[in-house]
Amino acid sequence: MTKSELIARLAERNPHLYQRDVERIVATIFEEITLALARGDRVELRGFGAFSTKTRDARTGRNPRTGDAVRVGSKVVPYFKTGKQLRDLINGEASA
CATH class of the missing domain: 4.10.520.10 (IHF-like DNA-binding proteins)
Incomplete structure (x- = not known):
């Protein structure tokens, strides 16, 4: 599954959310995991x-x-x- 497929599936399962909001949520989660690893933290x-x-x-x-x-x-x-x-x-x- 690619990132875009993940976003599409989440948007499909949550019709009350706009696709752009789902994209922002997924991007924010990945960004926070990346930043935590860069700091040496464990997620x-x-x-x-x-x-x-x-x-x-x-x-x-x-x-x-x-x-x-x-x-x-x-x-x-x-x-x-x-x-x-x-x-x-x-x-x-x-x-x-």
């Missing part, structure tokens, strides 16, 4: 999952064309861990 949505960051250590990589060793610096990457409710639903273990 937890109960039943869905948690967004956090992890630090990848510096390492020596390989250039795929030449095979030469390349130094890759450490970096911070986003990480998502699913919540138990979502995992159970995906695996068909939750009652609908």
Whole structure:
């Protein structure tokens, strides 16, 4: 599902809201999650999952064309861990 499909589905399920308002709500949620991760905070949505960051250590990589060793610096990457409710639903273990 793309962002635009998500917005369309939410607008369809909430006919009392204008599509532009739904777009603004979705954009604001994504922006707040992004800003929290940039600050190093953790974002937890109960039943869905948690967004956090992890630090990848510096390492020596390989250039795929030449095979030469390349130094890759450490970096911070986003990480998502699913919540138990979502995992159970995906695996068909939750009652609908």
